[in-house]
Amino acid sequence: MTGRDVVVERLRSLFRDHSVEQALQFTEPAGNGASQRWFSWGDIGAFAMVVATEFDRHSVPPEASVAVVMRQRPVLVASELAVLSAGRTAVLLSPLQADRSLSAEIVATRPVVVVAHAADWERDGVAAAVSASGAVGIVVDDEFGVHVRSCVGTERPGPELGAAVTVLTSGTTGPPKRLPVAWDTFVELGGGSRGRDPESGRGALILSLPLVTLGGLLAMARLVFGGRPMSMTERFDVHTWAALVKQHRPKIMGAPPPVVKMILGENITPDHFEGVTAYMTSSSAISPEVIREFEDRYGIPVLLGYGATEFLNSVTGWTPDLWADFGRSKIGSVGRAYPGVQLRIVDGLLEVDPPQRAEGLPNGWLRTADRARIDDDGFVWILGRADGVIVRGGFKVDLELLEEALLEHPGVSATCAVGLPDDRLGEVPGAMVVADDSVTDTDLLRWCRDRLPPYAIPVVIELIDSLPQTSTFKLHRAEIRESLIQARRGAHHVEP
DSSP: OOOOOOOOOOHHHHHHHHTTSEEEEEEEEEEEEEEEEEEEEEHHHHHHHHHHHHHHTTTTOOOOEEEEOOOOSSHHHHHHHHHHHHOOOOEEOTTTTHHHHHHHHHHHOOOOOSEEHHHHTTTTHHHHHHHTTEEEEEEEEEOOOEEEEEEEOSSSOOOOOOOOOOEEEEEESSSSSSSEEEHHHHHHHHHHHSSSOOOOTOOEEESSSSTHHHHHHHHHHHHHHOOEEEESSOOHHHHHHHHHHHHHSSEEEEOTTTHHHHHHHHHGGGGTTTOOOOEEEEESSSOOHOOOOOOOHHSSSSEEEEGGGGGGEEEEOOOOHHHHHHHHHHOOOOOOOOOOOOEEEEEEEEEEOOOOOOTTTTTSOEEEEEEEEETTTTTTOOOOOOEEEETTEEEEEOOOOOOHHHHSSSTTTEEEEEEEEEEETTTEEEEEEEOTTTTTHHHHHHHHHTTSGGSSSOOOEEEESSBOOOOSSSSSSHHHHHHHHHHHTTSSOOOO
């Protein structure tokens, strides 16, 4: 059997033979409590059958590309599974981007079908982009309703990608690019073709990352082949997340690095984490002081790792034995290379030769934009980015793209964007701008919101007559950063 056959047959078996088993839990904060709803494999299977009927009705070719705007709602999880169960390629689009960016990506990816939540169909330009792409538009809602929008334009069949999904890379090895993940690779990410059948009462995998990220992709693969349901929320809330950990009792819990400090700051009680043996995380640094405080309070080690979408998983990390031997002396390290992974430092930058990688990447060494060092014991330390990219709460923000967006404003003549320290999110973007007298920081924030995803919006914009320069006429970024830190105290704040 091909990888495609394995995935299709596995999903159809789940829909048919395990229809009463729980597949997906959705928790929505409601006042002082939270409401929960479960969806069975039978619910998802019935939805997938309706979607497949629409594919047949509109003559969607086998292995066609189907764009799915992956809003963090159960019906979009079901939509991705429906596409895979029909043997088509799911092109995952982020709903976090600005309306015009989402519309442009729909046209650029040339899908045969676009599946999106009813709320995303109301966004400016989306319906027109679907029509311009020549795609069939499918509207889904929170009650698993499905209907087709009559927005089919000139017929233009999309490319046959021969992949299970396509995802945007994180930008670790260069500008983000869309890469296919083969059907065989999807099976491997889920744990192999001999998947474990679901059983009632088995604790759920708690999703703490967006569905369009590598973490979301891994969770979907493990949902299909791991035999455990998935538990999700639309927006991350540390109290809701901790309650889910208490409910499902995982041995290892994981969430983005900033959540460690959120747990401490919100005084989450230790009883939420009974039975947990480790907190595993990656994507950005955590200060050694925070790691020590967390372990002292909860008795749980924080195990940092390093990975990227390009590598389809983490390439470094810790084991319990490693932590027992080295943990206190190596706090802040992202661990050692996993078996099969080769690492080296060239000109201060980390290069990786991973055992698996997304399709379309060359074999051999992949150069990252992360400055790093490897100590004599083989432990890796990430020292920051070398390409003008900061990490805001797990999301990478390209400061150059922020500058480009600001410079598109007709009243702006110059700008400089920098990363600012933030106790909760690690780093956040700020910008100093030279603009006409008629332009306000509120105008520019509104301008950015129309063009950039929420996590790329600057937390402060300082208007100034001229940008500070050094004696050699270069931008004085240290002075700009310090000025923005001071200006932030009374400025407009935007949190992702």
